[in-house]
Amino acid sequence: METKEILPKMPKSWNPASKPHKFCPGCGHGLVLKALGQVIDELNIQDRVVFGCDIGCSLLSWDFFNVDTVQTHHGRTTPVMVGIKRANPDLITIAYMGDGGGYAIGSQHLVNAANRNDIITAILVNNTVYAMTGGQMAPTTMPGQKTETTPYGRDIKEAGYPMLGPEMVAAIAHEGAYVARGSIAKFRQLKTFIKKAIENQMAGRGFSFIEALSTCPTNWRTNAEKTWDFVENIMPKYFPIGEYKVPGGKEE
Amino acid sequence: MGSKPIEGERKVFMTGNEAVAWAALAAGADIMYGYPITPQNEIMQYWTRLGPKYDKKFLQTEDELSAGFTTIGGVLTGKRAFTATAGPGNVLMQEPMSMAEAMRIPTVVVIQQRGGPSTGTVIYSQQEVTLTCFGGNGEGLRVVYSTSSHQDLFDYTIKAFNTAWKYRFPTFVLSDGYQAKMRESVVIYDPEARGIQMVPTEPYVGKAGTPGKDRPAAHLRNTYNIEEELLEVLSKDIEEYERVAPEIIEYDAYNTENTDLLVIAHGVVFRSAAMAVKELASQGNKIGYFRPITLRPFPKEQLRQATQQAKQLLVVESAYGQLLKIVKDNLYGLNIPIKTLLRPGVGITPEEIAEKAKALLAGKEA
Amino acid sequence: MGQVVKIALAGEGGQGVQSVAQILTEAAALEGKEILYIPNFGVEQRGGVSIAFVQIGDEKIGAPKFKTGDIVIALSDRAVRRVKMHIGPETIFVYDASIEGVEEDLPANAKQVLAIPALETANKELDPRVFNVLIMGAVIGATRVVTIEKAKEAIEKKLGYKFEKDPELRELNFKAIEKGIELVERMGVA
Numbered sequence: 001m002e003t004k005e006i007l008p009k010m011p012k013s014w015n016p017a018s019k020p021h022k023f024c025p026g027c028g029h030g031l032v033l034k035a036l037g038q039v040i041d042e043l044n045i046q047d048r049v050v051f052g053c054d055i056g057c058s059l060l061s062w063d064f065f066n067v068d069t070v071q072t073h074h075g076r077t078t079p080v081m082v083g084i085k086r087a088n089p090d091l092i093t094i095a096y097m098g099d100g101g102g103y104a105i106g107s108q109h110l111v112n113a114a115n116r117n118d119i120i121t122a123i124l125v126n127n128t129v130y131a132m133t134g135g136q137m138a139p140t141t142m143p144g145q146k147t148e149t150t151p152y153g154r155d156i157k158e159a160g161y162p163m164l165g166p167e168m169v170a171a172i173a174h175e176g177a178y179v180a181r182g183s184i185a186k187f188r189q190l191k192t193f194i195k196k197a198i199e200n201q202m203a204g205r206g207f208s209f210i211e212a213l214s215t216c217p218t219n220w221r222t223n224a225e226k227t228w229d230f231v232e233n234i235m236p237k238y239f240p241i242g243e244y245k246v247p248g249g250k251e252e
Numbered sequence: 253m254g255s256k257p258i259e260g261e262r263k264v265f266m267t268g269n270e271a272v273a274w275a276a277l278a279a280g281a282d283i284m285y286g287y288p289i290t291p292q293n294e295i296m297q298y299w300t301r302l303g304p305k306y307d308k309k310f311l312q313t314e315d316e317l318s319a320g321f322t323t324i325g326g327v328l329t330g331k332r333a334f335t336a337t338a339g340p341g342n343v344l345m346q347e348p349m350s351m352a353e354a355m356r357i358p359t360v361v362v363i364q365q366r367g368g369p370s371t372g373t374v375i376y377s378q379q380e381v382t383l384t385c386f387g388g389n390g391e392g393l394r395v396v397y398s399t400s401s402h403q404d405l406f407d408y409t410i411k412a413f414n415t416a417w418k419y420r421f422p423t424f425v426l427s428d429g430y431q432a433k434m435r436e437s438v439v440i441y442d443p444e445a446r447g448i449q450m451v452p453t454e455p456y457v458g459k460a461g462t463p464g465k466d467r468p469a470a471h472l473r474n475t476y477n478i479e480e481e482l483l484e485v486l487s488k489d490i491e492e493y494e495r496v497a498p499e500i501i502e503y504d505a506y507n508t509e510n511t512d513l514l515v516i517a518h519g520v521v522f523r524s525a526a527m528a529v530k531e532l533a534s535q536g537n538k539i540g541y542f543r544p545i546t547l548r549p550f551p552k553e554q555l556r557q558a559t560q561q562a563k564q565l566l567v568v569e570s571a572y573g574q575l576l577k578i579v580k581d582n583l584y585g586l587n588i589p590i591k592t593l594l595r596p597g598v599g600i601t602p603e604e605i606a607e608k609a610k611a612l613l614a615g616k617e618a
Numbered sequence: 619m620g621q622v623v624k625i626a627l628a629g630e631g632g633q634g635v636q637s638v639a640q641i642l643t644e645a646a647a648l649e650g651k652e653i654l655y656i657p658n659f660g661v662e663q664r665g666g667v668s669i670a671f672v673q674i675g676d677e678k679i680g681a682p683k684f685k686t687g688d689i690v691i692a693l694s695d696r697a698v699r700r701v702k703m704h705i706g707p708e709t710i711f712v713y714d715a716s717i718e719g720v721e722e723d724l725p726a727n728a729k730q731v732l733a734i735p736a737l738e739t740a741n742k743e744l745d746p747r748v749f750n751v752l753i754m755g756a757v758i759g760a761t762r763v764v765t766i767e768k769a770k771e772a773i774e775k776k777l778g779y780k781f782e783k784d785p786e787l788r789e790l791n792f793k794a795i796e797k798g799i800e801l802v803e804r805m806g807v808a
Contacts, residue, residue: 015464015471047462050328055475063471066464068457070328071473072321073351079318083325084457086311087283087333091458112314265647375658401678430682434656435643437678524681599683 011037013046015066022060026227028214029057031184032125033064035191036094039198040067045092050084052077054097054106057131061096075106078113081120092201095122100130103139103163114169114207117176121201121208123194124165126239127216135219139163142238147219162238169209170244176206179245183213185232186241193243205247213239257306261441268431271402272336272362273298274440275409280450281360282331283309285322289341290374291429292364296336316341320348323359327352328472330455332413336362338429339372342380342387349422350388354474356489357456358416362409362425364432367597376429377597378519381574384424385548391486393493395423395500396548398518402438404545405431410443417451419496426547428570430520430599497549505558507533507540513612514562515541515605516555518575525568527602528609537613547575552582564589566612568605572596591617622675623763624684627753628701629693631668634750637776639670642754645764645772646674654679667700674763689760690728691753693736695720710760710807732760734801740794747787748794755798760807769795 010016014037023029040046049067053059055074062071072080081093102110102124113120129147130136136149140162144153154162170179178200182190190212197208213235217227243251257277266274272295276284284303286296300310313319319335326333337345342363352359365380367373386392395415397408408425416423443450456470463469476482504522506529508514517525522543529541542558544551559565565588569575572594580590593600593608611617625642629635636657643655651674658669671687673679686706692698692713698720705711705725713720715733724731734756740749751773758769773791774781781788 013464015469046464048458050457059473059475062473062475063469066469068459068463068470069472070457070470071475073347073474076317076321076348076351079313079321080325080328082311082318083285083322083333084329085325086285086309086322087326087331088329088455088458091329108314109318112318265643265653430656434654434682436654437647437652520682527680599681601683601685602681603685 011041013037013040013065013067015063018063021064023057024218026215026217026224027057028127028184028212028216028231029061029125031187032123032190032212032214033061035187035194036123037065038191039195040065042195043198043202045198045202048090049092049094050081052081052093052095054095054101055132056098056101058096058098058101058125059132075101075104075109077101078106078109078120078122081122082113082118085118085120089119092198093120094198095120097122097124098131099124099126099128099138099140099163099165103165110169111172114173114177114209117174117206119201119204119206121197121210123197123210123212125212125214126165126235127214128162128235129216129219131216131219140239142235164239165211166209166244173207173209173245176200176247177245178206178208178247180209180243181211181213181239181241183231183236183241184215185213185228189241200247211239213241255306256442257302258440258442260445261439263437263439265435265437266402267294267433267435268402268405268427269294269364269433270298271405271438271440272409272425273302275406276334277302277306277308278440278443279410279413280332281308281334281413283311283326283333285311285313285319285326285333285335287313287316287319287337287341289316289338291366291432292336292338292362294432295362316344317347320345320359320361321351323361324348324352324357327357327359328456329458330453332360332417332453334360334362334413336364338364339366339368339380340370342383346383346387349394350390351474352422353388353390353393355472356420357422358420359422360412360416360425361422363427365426365428373597374429376570376599378428378521378570379574379596380426381547381571382577384426385578391490392548393489394421394548395419396426396546397424397502398426398545398547399431400518400520400522400543402431402436406438406440410448414448414451415500417453419500421493426519428520493549500546501549501551501554502545503551503554504543504545505541505554506530508542508558509540509561510538511540511562512538513564513566513609514558515539515566515568515609516543516575516579517541517568518544518547521568521570521600524600524602524605528605531602531606532609532613539609539613547578550578550582555579555582556586559583559586559588562588564591564612566591566593566609568593568600570595570598570600622673622679623689623761624687625672625674625757625761625763626669626687626690626701626704627672627757628667628669628691628697630697631666633668633693635668635670635693638750638754638757639672641751641769641772641776642757642764643672643674644775645768648768648771649764651676651764652678654682656682667694667696669700689757691757692717693753699723712756712760712802730807732802732805732807734805736798736801739797739801744794744797745790748790751791751794752798752801755795755800756802757798758795759799759802766795766799
C-alpha cells in the first residue's frame with residue numbers, strides 16, 4: 001500500500017483528524033475553507049476564532065478546523081455568532097453558511113445583522129442549489145437552470161429571480177461594513193476578500209460579508225470541465241465578482 | 253458602576269416583570285437578548301434601564317428565533333445570558349431551545365403566558381405548558397419552574413440560572429400575564445446575603461490556549477450521521493436527566509392525608525386553589541391541594557402518594573387540559589376519578605373553585 | 619374569604635383610573651398593608667375601557683382577579699356596561715351622575731347604587747385636573763381602606779414634583795380627596 005506523503009500543504013488551522021474532508025469530489029467548499037484556513041494562519045488568530053456553521057453542506061465543516069466551532073440550525077448561524085460577539089467582543093466570529101441558509105430561511109438575520117453593523121464576518125457559499133437535500137431550487141438558482149424543483153428550468157415569472165446577496169447587503173450596510181463577492185475560480189482574489197473581511201472585524205469597523213461562488217457537480221450533474229465552466233464563466237454573468245462596499249469607499 | 257444591585261434585602265411593591273429584571277441582576281446575569289412581545293416587554297424595559305448602571309448588556313433582536321439563538325451564543329461564551337417571551341414568541345423560541353436541549357446549553361428563558369392559540373390575547377393564560385415543557389423536536393429535557401407570585405418570580409429567576417448552569421439543561425421560568433403586570437409586595441435580596449451561592453459559569457468556546465496545540469478544539473454539534481450515534485448521545489442525556497430529576501423536583505402540598513378531594517393546580521391558579529381549599533378545610537371538609545412547582549421534571553412520586561390517599565382529584569387550570577395531560581400521564585395505573593375545572597385563557601377565582609369543590613364533596617357532580 | 623377589600627375602577631383611557639389605583643395602592647403600602655393591583659390591558663395602546671383591579675388587606679392577597687368587588691366604580695357609559703359582571707349582592711356600585719343613557723344598564727343586584735356628581739363637582743368647585751383624585755376620595759369614603767393622611771402622603775409622593783411648580787395644585791388635590799369622601803358619605807353608604 002502506498003504510504004508516501006504527497007498531500008498538498010494543509011493550513012495549520014485545519015484539523016488533520018477530519019481529513020480527508022467529507023465534501024463530494026469537485027465541491028467548492030474545500031477551496032473556500034482552504035482560503036479561510038490560510039487567512040486564519042496568516043493572521044495568527046487560531047486561538048481567537050469561533051467558527052459557526054449552518055445546516056446544508058456547510059455543516060460538514062463542524063470539525064474541519066482546529067478552532068472552536070459551533071454547528072447551529074438552518075439559517076441561525078448568524079444570530080449565534082452575533083450572540084457570541086456581543087457577549088465576548090474579544091472573539092473573532094465567522095458565520096459560514098450556504099445560499100439557502102443566508103438568503104432564504106435566515107435572510108432576516110443577515111439583513112438585521114448587516115443593518116445593525118454587527119462586528120462579525122459572514123461567509124456565504126453560493127452554489128445555486130440546495131445541495132444537501134438533493135438539488136432543489138435555491139434562492140440563487142440561475143434563470144433557466146434545471147433543479148429538482150424546477151425540472152423544466154427556473155421560470156422567473158413563476159419562481160422569481162435569483163437573490164443578489166452582496167448587492168443587497170451593500171445597499172443596506174453602513175459605513176465600516178465590508179462586502180464582496182469572490183469565486184473559487186479566482187482563489188487568490190477570494191482569499192484576499194476573506195482576509196479583508198476578517199481584518200475588518202478585527203479592526204472593529206463593522207459587518208463583513210463575503211459571497212463565494214462555488215460548485216456542486218453532484219447536483220449540477222456536470223463533469224469536471226462543465227462544472228468549472230459554470231462557476232468560472234456562467235455564474236459571474238449573473239453574479240458579478242468584486243468588492244461592493246469597503247470602509248472608506250475604495251471598492252476594487 | 254460595579255456595586256451590587258441589591259444590598260442585603262428589602263421589601264418592595266412592584267410588577268412581576270420588574271421583579272424578574274431585578275432577579276436577573278441579583279443573579280449576576282450579564283446579558284439579555286430579547287424581542288418585544290406583550291406581556292413580557294417590561295422585563296426588557298427594566299433591564300435596559302437598570303443594566304447600564306452595572307455594566308450589563310442588551311441586544312434587541314429581529315425576532316424570537318434570533319433572541320433565542322443569540323442567547324445561546326451568549327451562554328457559549330460563559331456568560332449568564334437570558335431572554336423572555338410569550339405566546340407566538342414562545343413558539344419561535346422552541347427552535348433555539350431545542351438546540352440548547354440537544355447541546356446541553358444552559359439558557360434561561362422567562363415565559364409570560366398569554367392567551368392562545370395564535371395571537372389570542374395579550375393578557376393571560378396557562379396554555380403554554382405543553383409548549384414550554386415539551387416544545388421542539390425532542391424529549392423535553394429541560395427544567396420548567398411554574399411561579400405563582402412575585403416572590404416566586406424573584407426566587408426562581410435566580411434559581412433558574414443556578415439550575416441551568418449546574419445541570420446544563422435549558423431552564424424556563426413559566427409565569428403569565430397576570431404575574432407580569434400585577435403589582436404586589438416582594439422581598440428582593442442579594443443571593444449572597446441569603447447564603448445562596450451562584451453556580452460558576454464557564455465558556456464553551458474561546459477558552460485559553462490554541463486549539464489543537466494547547467487544548468482540543470471545541471467541536472460543538474447537534475447533527476449526527478447515524479441513528480445509533482444520536483441514540484447514544486440521547487440515552488446519556490436522558491439517563492442524566494432522570495438521575496438529577498429528584499434533586500430538581502419541587503412541589504407544595506397541603507392536607508393530603510385521607511382527603512375526600514385533592515385539588516391540583518399550578519402557577520397563579522394555585523393561589524385561588526389554595527384559598528378555596530383552606531376555606532373549605534376550615535369548615536371541616538377533608539380537602540387538600542397539590543401544587544407542582546417544577547412541571548418538568550414532574551413530582552411524580554409525590555403526587556402518586558398524595559393521590560393514593562385521596563378519593564377523587566380536581567385539576568384546575570387556565571387551559572383546556574395541559575396540566576391534566578401531565579397529571580394523567582404521571583398517575584397512570586392508579587384508579588382514581590379525575591374531575592376538572594378547565595378555563596382556557598381566563599383567570600379562575602377562588603369562588604369558582606370552591607363552588608366546584610363543594611359540589612364534588614357533596615357528591616352532586618358525577 | 620379573608621379580610622380583603624376588593625375594588626374595581628373602570629373608565630375611559632385618559633380618565634386616570636390607573637393613576638388612582640397607583641396612588642391608592644401607594645397609600646395602602648404606606649400603611650403597611652398587603653396589596654395586589656392588576657390593570658386590565660388589551661392589544662390597543664389607547665382607547666377602550668381601562669379597568670384597575672385592586673385588593674387591599676392585612677395578609678398576602680390570594681388570586682389576582684375577583685368575580686365581584688366590594689366597591690365598583692364606573693366613570694363612563696361603556697365602563698358601566700363593562701363592569702356589570704363584577705357586581706354582586708355585596709357590591710356598592712358608584713358611577714358618575716353625568717353619565718347618560720345607562721339607565722337600562724345599571725345593576726339591579728348590587729347592595730347599593732350611588733350616582734355621585736364627581737365630574738360636576740370637579741369642574742365647578744375644584745379643577746377638572748383633580749377629577750380622578752376626587753374619585754379616589756369616593757373610594758376611600760366608601761371603604762375606609764386607607765386613612766386620609768396616608769392618601770395625602772401618597773399623593774405627595776406621586777405628584778410632589780408637580781406641586782413644586784404649582785403649590786396651588788397640592789391644595790386642590792387634598793380638597794378633592796376630602797370632597798370625594800364627602801360626596802359618598804352624603805349619599806349614605808350602607
